[in-house]
Amino acid sequence: MAQNGGHDGWLSSRYAKFSDLTIHCGNRTWRVHRVVVCAHSSVFEARCSGDIERALTQVISLRDDDPEAVHEMLCHMYTESFGNQACEAPADQGLAISLRVYALATKYNILSLVRRAAQQFTTQAADKWQSVEFAHAIKAIYSQGRPFQAAMSKTVVQIAAKHARELFTQKDSEFCKVAETVPKFAAELSAQIVKGGGDQGRARERPPLMGSLRCPGRHCRRTVDMETTVWISSNKAICYHCGVGYFKSQWAIGGT
Numbered sequence: 001m002a003q004n005g006g007h008d009g010w011l012s013s014r015y016a017k018f019s020d021l022t023i024h025c026g027n028r029t030w031r032v033h034r035v036v037v038c039a040h041s042s043v044f045e046a047r048c049s050g051d052i053e054r055a056l057t058q059v060i061s062l063r064d065d066d067p068e069a070v071h072e073m074l075c076h077m078y079t080e081s082f083g084n085q086a087c088e089a090p091a092d093q094g095l096a097i098s099l100r101v102y103a104l105a106t107k108y109n110i111l112s113l114v115r116r117a118a119q120q121f122t123t124q125a126a127d128k129w130q131s132v133e134f135a136h137a138i139k140a141i142y143s144q145g146r147p148f149q150a151a152m153s154k155t156v157v158q159i160a161a162k163h164a165r166e167l168f169t170q171k172d173s174e175f176c177k178v179a180e181t182v183p184k185f186a187a188e189l190s191a192q193i194v195k196g197g198g199d200q201g202r203a204r205e206r207p208p209l210m211g212s213l214r215c216p217g218r219h220c221r222r223t224v225d226m227e228t229t230v231w232i233s234s235n236k237a238i239c240y241h242c243g244v245g246y247f248k249s250q251w252a253i254g255g256t
């Protein structure tokens with residue numbers, strides 16, 4: 001994945017000459033390999049197939065995506081990592097990029113990256129709960145569509161509940177402003193506090209189903225990581241692609 005013939009550290013330009021796929025996003029260009037990209041993403045696979053015979057080098061333009069997140073995604077495809085030294089570090093290392101990568105990984109159905117980005121976000125948020133960044137991440141999560149919101153809101157609600165006393169004592173803080181302007185977050189936070197004052201360091205409960213299963217939704221059928229997705233009850237999990245909740249038994253059938 002060389003840019004302008006450059007060297008990215010994790011894939012030398014030597015291999016870039018065998019590149020058969022060019023990806024454009026914003027003002028950036030990556031020369032990659034269909035075999036790598038398509039192996040990771042059924043969405044890219046669908047966009048590539050049919051054209052293989054026709055074009056020696058195929059070009060895909062990702063018009064609606066964020067170039068920095070795309071770079072992280074491609075890097076993950078080659079290194080199986082996320083947010084580490086294997087890639088040139090993104091300018092923004094924080095919660096915002098983790099969220100953007102999570103959204104992109106969901107869109108392109110890259111399960112391993114969905115999981116990594118969610119883990120990275122959770123780890124960072126647990127550490128940065130006092131920061132303006134955390135408050136902005138809450139706002140960003142609640143301004144997204146339902147599937148995204150459902151999957152990520154639980155994390156920020158649990159962390160905020162755990163530190164609610166400290167967070168609410170700083171009256172003019174960014175966090176208080178967000179809690180006032182995002183009623184859905186405030187409501188979910190209250191419910192979480194009433195439920196038991198946050199997670200109190202309690203380990204996350206083991207989900208009732210483990211591993212990756214196919215969404216039972218007739219028009220979705222995408223793969224969902226049972227440990228990353230949101231369980232709205234002990235019996236029902238939301239698909240983070242289509243936002244629909246399905247019972248444990250339906251997942252078991254859909255996954256086979």
Ligand SMILES: [Zn+2]
Nearest residue numbers: 215220239242
């Ligand atoms: Zn689905």
